[in-house]
Structures are given as structure tokens and as C-alpha cells.
Amino acid sequence: MSVVIPVYQGERTLGSLVAELEPLTQARSTPGGRRMVVEEVLLVFDHGPDGSADVIRALAREHTFIRPIWLSRNFGQHPATLAGMASSGGEWIVTMDEDGQHDPAAIGGLLDTALDEQATVVYARPTNPAPHGALRNSASKTSKWFLAKALSGGESTKFQSYRLVLGEVGRSLAAYAGSEAYLDVALGWIAGEVVSSPVALRAEEGRPSGYRLRTLLSHFWRMVLSSGTKGLRLVSLIGVLFSFCGLVIVVYVLISYIFFDVGDEVRGWASTIVVLLFGFGAVLFSLGVIAEYVGVAVKTAMGKPPYLIVSDPAQGPLGRRE
Template identity: 50%
Template sequence: MEKNSDNQYIATVSVVVPVYQGEKTILTLVNELAEFTETSTSATGIRYVISEVLLVHDSGPDNSAKVIHDLSTKYDWVRPVWLSRNFGQHAATLAGMSASVSDWIVTLDEDGQHDPKEIANLLDTAVEENSQLVYGKFAGGALHSRWRNFFSALAKWLYTKLLSPQDGEFFSSYRLMTGEIGRSVGAYAGSGVYLDVALTWVVDRSVACEIAPRVEYPRQTGFTFRRLLGHFLRLVLSSGTRPLRLVSLIGFSSFFIGFFYAAFALYGKVAHGYPVEGWTTVIVFVSMGSGAILFSLGILAEYLGVVVRNAIGRPLYLIRSSPFNDVLSRTRKSKQSN
């Protein structure tokens, strides 16, 4: 939190940038962010300043490390975060969020598709919608290849329709969140968790802010089909225990269906008889046996669900600041005082 000479609140923003192949793009991005390291004002009157830019080096194959080091030497507001090896985009973003110190956290990509000027619009949306989490949503879709946009839209549709209905269509790597929420998620999220799923665990709701699409800086992309498929699998595995609950439901249902069908077969044997000797016995054993197996799988799925929730780090609760004196309320009051 910052105050100027008139004791007027100025919202501080930490910008987290995971860097994998950013040798040719990071300098341009940091130069764009430099404009907002002095106090700026949004369209609705919110005063804010980028107090730090955290460049998280994810041990990529290029010479990003030297560029990051040079930038941190040149600018005191550039803070490098060095990961010991390549952990992936979401882990790198979580590391930067954990290391931040400002009131708000913004995450954006190294490739230049996210315009730093839109940070002001994200702040305005957070205050207007009273939301601790805002996603930047490209008007008309991101300027990626058709296959990438198609699979991204398909993954979000599957998530919202089959796995979890909460906010999946908003997911984007351009995010604004309160520092309190971001640092908490960075502290408890387990290995391999999908960052946006972890955020839905602790925010009441997220909203989207429409932003203008922008062409990426010229570079070799690090998003191969294999990497995008890995993101989708992480999304599915982090989405909770709904698939396991489906296994449980199938197991319990099969057990009772098998039990009643076996009873029906016994009744038919006694009441009418069957011309084929041993048919009733086979039906009873198959129905009861398969039902018992699936019932056992259902029980195992329930236990596995408990293990999964613990492994991915989903918290039982999260204590937040008073809604009358948190970052949102202070930012709103500063807007009203202008």
C-alpha cells in the first residue's frame, strides 16, 4: 500500500511474468511496463502504480537468464525469481505470486499478447464488480492459430459442462487478483495443480473484463500440442473429485441393480421355472458378484477422493481481511475521493 503526500491511497501492483523462452521478448515487455512504474490513473479514477515486476525464470532453453539479470541490474523494480529447473508455466506463476508483496497481483505472458495498458481496466472491473479475481478476456478471441483456439475453447467447455460449472469460460493467463488471495494460493497449492482451478477454491466469484487482442511479439512459441495437452490433463486432474464421484455412483447403482435382478431371477425360478438347468445360479452369481466388485470400486473412489483433495492442496477454509478494510474497499474509497 502506498500513500502520496496528501495521504491518498495508491494501489500497488505486482506483475508476475513466467519466462521460458523470453530472450527476444522480455526487454520489450519490461519497457512497456516501465511506463506504469510511476503513478497512473484509470478511466474511473483509481490511482495505481506497478511497484515490482517479478520475472520468474523457468529454466528455458534460450538465453533468458542473462536478459533477466541485466534488467534487474538496470531497474530496481525488476525482481528475478530463479527456479532450479523447468517446472512449467503454472508452477512458475505460483512462485512469482508467492514472492510478491503488493496489494494487487497481475499475471501476464512473456509473449506480448497482453497489453499492460489493460491493467487499469482490470482494476476498474474489480472495483465495479466487487470481485477479488478478474480475467482479461479477448474481444473476438485470442490471435492464436485456429487449432489452438479450438482446443482451448473445447477444454473450457468440457470443464464447465462436465467437471465444474464455476467460471471455467473465463480462464486466462491475464489475471488480476488481490495480493492476499494470490499469496495464499501460492502457499497451499499442491504439485501439479491447475492455477485457475486453485483460485476458484477461495474466491466467491470471478469476473471477466473484455480487452483488445494483440499480436504476440515475433518469437518461437513454447506452446506445442504436447504442452497444451499437458495443461488440459492438469485441468482435469485438478478439477476435484467429480469424476471419482461418478465412479462411486456407478458402483453403488450397479450393486443395487444386480441385487434386485438376482432376486427377480430367483423369483422366476420358483414361480415359473426355467428350461435351462443352472441358468438362475449363473445369473445370481454374476449379478451379485459384479455388483459387489463395482460397489467396492465405489468405496475405493471415495477414499481416493479424500487423498486427491489433500494432494492438490485444497484448503478447508481461508481467512481473509475484513471486507470493510481490504484492498478492494481501500481502492474503492480512493476512487470516490478523487
């Protein structure tokens, strides 16, 4: 197995997480009696604001199973995860967060589920509420439901950053996924059976979440765009709906003038303005959605990479300060 950990703010949590992973680097049995071993732990440095880089270097000197992966700048969690997948060599790839939420002891259960159900992707299914607060948990469930139902996102309700992926599937995905692709949506394009396995989440180890409202909204929007052209079809549906409403209003006005006495005074200016504003708002929203799809296509055509791996800056020209 290869364990991939994108690192953004791991200065205070990486040491204890690696200490929990270290026993798994010796061959052992899963709960189902299979033999497994973690051969490498890839720490992907994503240029966070703390001292994670120094911690990664110290851990690499101390443990032979640690493999640092250095990105040229901050790309985000999903591109960092893809970079780790591309650099891995295990038959299976485990991805997990740096903050201590994900218990490494559950890796064996994920592998048992994959082999029992012949699945190429296994997501951790939390058996307890995520330690993020009721508002964020509700927003996460709602967005996943919307993607699964409204945009036919398939397995989106299972999405979790704690996942087990067949090695060749993960490395193939990292080879072709575009810069705007949402990792889990892209996995669904090629994965065979996708299942989940029960795992208890732990509290984050005394550090604030690296996600802010803007970041979470960006993740949701990337999920929508990566789901295909369903968003554009929704735009078309909105256009048809407003056209039908306009037709109904026209019929109502004609019937009123023909069969009822409406008088000579001018009426309905407020209603007319409301309809115009609402209609123009729908048009502008639709154009905005189309523009987002065009933007994704342009970035893909220009060859924008989802990540770029470089050497350790401290060991290269940037590290020569004298």
C-alpha cells in the same frame, strides 16, 4: 501494482512485453479515472529450454523495475506464479503470460472492474477466440464446464492466466497452497467477489505453445483433484449405479426363468463377459481416482513444496567456472 510473469520460453517475447509494460511504471489514469502505477515486474524463471535466463538478466540490468525470481528447477506455470505472488509487494497483483497474448494496456480496465464491483479477483474474459485452434479451445471450454457443473467448481468457467488479484489475498494463497493445488481453484477458497472483465486476446508472438496434450491433461486432472471430494462422491455414485443395474439384471433373469420357457441350453455367455469386464473396469477406475486423492494427501503430509526460490545461479557457486 506488481506484475508477475512466469517465464519458460520467453527468449523471443520478453523484450517486447517489458517494453509495453514500461510506460505503466509511470503514474497514469485508468479508463475509469483512477490513478495506478506498476511498481515492479517479477520475471519468474522456471528453467525453460531456451535462453530466457540471459534475457531476464539483461532486462534487470536495463530496467530498475524488473525483479528476477529464480526457481531451483522447473516446477510449472502455477507454482511459478505462486512464487512470484509470494515475492510481490504491490497492493494489487497482475499475472500474465510471457507469450504476448495478454495486452498490458488492459490492466487499467481490470483495476476499474475490481473497484467498481468490489472484487478481490478479476479474470480477463476473452472477447475473441483464444489463438490456440478450435480443438484446444473446445477442450478448454468443455473441461471448465465439467468442473463447474459436475464438480461444483464455482467460478471455473472464468479461469484465465490473465488475472488481477488483491495483493494480500495472492500472498496469503502463496503461503499455504499445497504442491498439488490448482491455483485458480485455491483462489476460490479464500477470494471474496470473483468477477471478469472483457479483454481481447492477441496472437502468440511467433513461438510454439509450451503446452502439450500431456500437460493439458495434467492441468485438467489437477483441477479435478483440487475441487475437493466431489470426485470421490462421483465414484460412489458410479458404484450405486452399477449395483442398481446388476439388481435389474437379476430380477430380469429370475422373471424369465419363472414365467417364461427359456429352454435348457446355456445362453448369455457373451453378455456375461461384457458385464463383468464393464463392472471390473468401473471398479478399477474408481480405485484409480481414490489412489490419486491418497497421493495428493501423502505429498501434502510429506511437505512437498510447490516451489523453491534460490539465488541467480550465474551469481552463485554454480557460476564460478574458473
